[in-house]
């Protein structure tokens with residue numbers, strides 16, 4: 001699929017969350033690998049190099065010093081590791097009759113972020129549940145990111161309700177492109193992923209969208225769209241950073 005994407009003109013390819021492992025805390029240990037010497041990283045490096053693409057390797061369960069992380073690796077067209085991001089907000093939720101998941105049963109949270117230059121475009125990475133935390137996206141925006149990438153594995157409860165809204169929110173809030181890259185639907189899996197990968201532009205428009213099935217979405221990112229919206233709706237220059245902290249502290253003291 002990576003070669004096919006290259007043949008169709010792509011220079012950046014992104015895979016979904018935990019693409020080398022079933023998504024479930026009981027599987028992460030067994031499927032975990034060391035970075036960059038595990039077999040998945042070797043395959044990703046080779047695929048990036050052979051196809052001369054930047055490759056964002058969704059995520060894999062990473063084994064590091066006796067701990068497990070949910071980690072994304074980013075490879076350049078020479079096959080070198082140019083970035084690494086471990087999910088900082090672990091997916092611990094409990095919706096009775098819906099979905100219960102506790103990533104922290106087996107994973108540890110990351111502590112760093114990752115900004116990578118892909119030609120003229122700076123990209124920032126979050127993983128799935130990270131989408132719900134606007135602060136992370138804002139940090140990336142402040143660091144000059146134009147494209148937020150969220151490899152994910154939303155589910156059949158929160159997927160239909162929140163997936164696309166959250167990606168649109170992060171794109172519009174920050175005047176950047178944002179993409180959610182979700183594993184395809186497999187009704188026989190323990191955890192059934194929502195699918196519906198989507199790329200949203202800074203206006204909140206859907207640029208390209210998949211269904212539930214396995215597929216490759218191909219789209220152009222036009223950075224002029226970012227430039228235009230930032231001039232036309234100049235929220236980046238209109239933030240009241242002089243007030244936010246005072247207002248916040250005032251409220252916290254009152255309440």
Ligand SMILES: O=C(O)CCC(=O)C(=O)O
Pocket residue numbers: 017090091127128129130132152153154155158159162
């Ligand atoms: O936030 C959600 O509803 C889903 C998150 C998730 O599936 C994940 O973090 O892997």
